[in-house]
Amino acid sequence: MMLGLDFPPISHAVEWPDIFGEGAFAVNKVVLLMWISVLLVAGFFIIAGRKQQLVPTGAQNVGESVVDFVREGIIMQTMGKDGLGYAPFLITIFSYIFVCNIWEIVPGAQMPVNARIALPALMAILVWLVFNVVGFKNQGIGYLKNVCFPPGVPWPLYILVTPIEFVSVFLVRPLSLSVRLFANMLAGHLLLISFAVLTTALWDATKIGAVLPFALLVALTGFEILVAGLQAYIFTILTAVFIAGSQHPEH
């Protein structure tokens, strides 16, 4: 028996109709979710930090564990003590990306904001600006020299090393940073869609056949929570590594 499996084209999976506004400033579901994420993250940390108690409870407890995770798990591991000044920036990036990603599995929303390239690209450009400004501020014009001519390389190799280092630091870093987040979230979104479509098609056709894809769908939803956290962690840790690299020249 042939099952009429009607998989939606990729444009249907990530494009949403405009809710209001026109042209380039039109607001659709993805933009709305992005704004809600800003309010959620800002509101959460304002509430968590308003009444500070010695023994934290409720929101302050969660907020402190996020701050502690970023400080101990990311900054101290990659940047050391010098990087603690960047903690607010990195905590903001981490929690904002995590909230934007988690919309993927929230019933009713089910659209990760980062499955469109716009937000990851913007954040990658921001990170690119930050680590370059930090580099020029700490090392002056020598930053360019340290990036393009890493010390400890025999000089004939500079013909090869210099173009590679320049391209990989200034061009590939922001590209791979944004594409990594975007492609991971898009892949997860498509995976969930495929199994949801498969489940409904098998339910219509055979009822009993839908059990297996539905079980996988539930398992994959759990897996996507892990991916959402992991991608936020990886974006933040790479930002920390890039900033640490431009803070101190390589020896």
Add this chain to the structure above:
Amino acid sequence: MLHVLAEQDPGELVQGLTAVGRGIVYGGAAIGPGIGIGIVVGNAITAMARQPEAAGMVRTTMFLGIAFTEALALFGFVLAFIISG
């Protein structure tokens, strides 16, 4: 064989070849990173088993290595969508 090809609409052939190309692009891009991530994680586990007290540092470095290796496969994934017939 040639008769069959001649009877077909050329647009269909392009569509089919596009689909094949997408599959090859993503499949090819996944080979290297697949092996690479295996090596990264395998060696990280060896390191953690030999020196459990360094597990935190090894885990951080492992995620960094995975992120750099995985990027190549993701470029292939995105490229597969960009290819259009």
